[in-house]
Amino acid sequence: MPDVFADLVGQDEAVVDLRRAAAAAAAVLRAGAADRAPALLTAGAAETAGAAESAGPAGAAEPGGVDPSAGMTHAWIFTGPPGSGRSVAARAFAAALQCVHGTGCGECPGCHTTMGGTHADVRLVVPEGLSISVNEMRALVLRAASTPSGGRWQVVVIEDADRLTEAAGNALLKAIEEPPPRTVFLLCAPSTHPDDISVTIRSRCRVVPLRQPPADAVAEVLARRDGIAPDVARWAAAAAQGHVGRARRLARDPEARKRREAVLAVPRRLTGVGAAFDAASALIEAAEAEAEASVTAADATERAALETALGAGGTGRGAAGAIRGAAGQLKELEKRQKSRATRAQRDALDRALVDLAGFYRDALTMALRAPVAPVHTDTAALAGAGAQKWDAEGSLRRLEAVLACRAAIETNVKPRIAVEAMMLALWKG
Numbered sequence: 001m002p003d004v005f006a007d008l009v010g011q012d013e014a015v016v017d018l019r020r021a022a023a024a025a026a027a028v029l030r031a032g033a034a035d036r037a038p039a040l041l042t043a044g045a046a047e048t049a050g051a052a053e054s055a056g057p058a059g060a061a062e063p064g065g066v067d068p069s070a071g072m073t074h075a076w077i078f079t080g081p082p083g084s085g086r087s088v089a090a091r092a093f094a095a096a097l098q099c100v101h102g103t104g105c106g107e108c109p110g111c112h113t114t115m116g117g118t119h120a121d122v123r124l125v126v127p128e129g130l131s132i133s134v135n136e137m138r139a140l141v142l143r144a145a146s147t148p149s150g151g152r153w154q155v156v157v158i159e160d161a162d163r164l165t166e167a168a169g170n171a172l173l174k175a176i177e178e179p180p181p182r183t184v185f186l187l188c189a190p191s192t193h194p195d196d197i198s199v200t201i202r203s204r205c206r207v208v209p210l211r212q213p214p215a216d217a218v219a220e221v222l223a224r225r226d227g228i229a230p231d232v233a234r235w236a237a238a239a240a241q242g243h244v245g246r247a248r249r250l251a252r253d254p255e256a257r258k259r260r261e262a263v264l265a266v267p268r269r270l271t272g273v274g275a276a277f278d279a280a281s282a283l284i285e286a287a288e289a290e291a292e293a294s295v296t297a298a299d300a301t302e303r304a305a306l307e308t309a310l311g312a313g314g315t316g317r318g319a320a321g322a323i324r325g326a327a328g329q330l331k332e333l334e335k336r337q338k339s340r341a342t343r344a345q346r347d348a349l350d351r352a353l354v355d356l357a358g359f360y361r362d363a364l365t366m367a368l369r370a371p372v373a374p375v376h377t378d379t380a381a382l383a384g385a386g387a388q389k390w391d392a393e394g395s396l397r398r399l400e401a402v403l404a405c406r407a408a409i410e411t412n413v414k415p416r417i418a419v420e421a422m423m424l425a426l427w428k429g
């Protein structure tokens, strides 16, 4: 198994910082073992230490009398655009903290179990629905306060921390404000904008900004790690616009390629009002179908598991009472599954809109004769024809219509309404 940071594409600076922090964390543990037990810095102090520490060499703090905890802190936020590897970075850092040999060797039991998702002291919260509830968060905070069984750190990774409800955010904030000595929170969010993460949580965390990885770095990792042919890897990396996971899916999954082709066929189909509404329906229905395919199997498995646990089918005494109690739990499960299905639909639709935005971006850069490579090499000729017809201004208006549609859906406008408005704007220009 390679180093735990190997999958983090194009984020060299962040990796340097995270390794340095893991080394500092290890120093804290050693100092603790020697009974010098320094506490980790928290809140604003950590921010200052982070800045100061980057001035000096890594790990130099250690026995020289400076607080060995200076490079490490309790709460982190990994930010960056979708596909930049926020959760990959957080998991790798969790492994580095549990690494018994160094700062994420990838080979010791600490690294291995963390990366495999089975480390007893690493909790991973992956919200499946639209938000993380306060109950989930309270339970998590409670467990995170326990002493790490492996003697190192209790690490809580919260993917999509921007989906915390306000109440859940407050529960988390309390834990971050008064952190148990060996607990580390790793949050992932698109940005530190107040819409994504509350200002108070942000002020208690150190931020690790990730950037959109360059296409050639994505192509390189697809070829090296996934064994994808270099030309396919290059095409997929460009088409996925820096989204590593999406690039891998495009390279490997013919269904994903078919869906993308259908989306990119939209611009040439917009020949009138009726066609615009048809295209909107097709896009919405394709997103629904894709989402359904991704959640149906999980839904059925969960329901069967719950029914078995509740003793469904029992006929003995007490079965009727058990069934009454079970109804509440089944309802709760259905609610969760519905939320997850909605999320999956939005994600699928958003992927389609990103592809479409790439097409109009290509038209715009061609109209401007900008010396940049097209996002979609396979529809470059079509984008070129669009550029001639619409000119830069018309291309820009269309690109803006797609981006406005994404933004509208993000603020809970009904997807169908937003997509219909977009299609009309794309047709009319």
Ligand SMILES: [Zn+2]
Binding pocket: 098, 099, 100, 101, 102, 103, 104, 105, 106, 107, 108, 109, 110, 111, 112
């Ligand atoms: Zn290790």
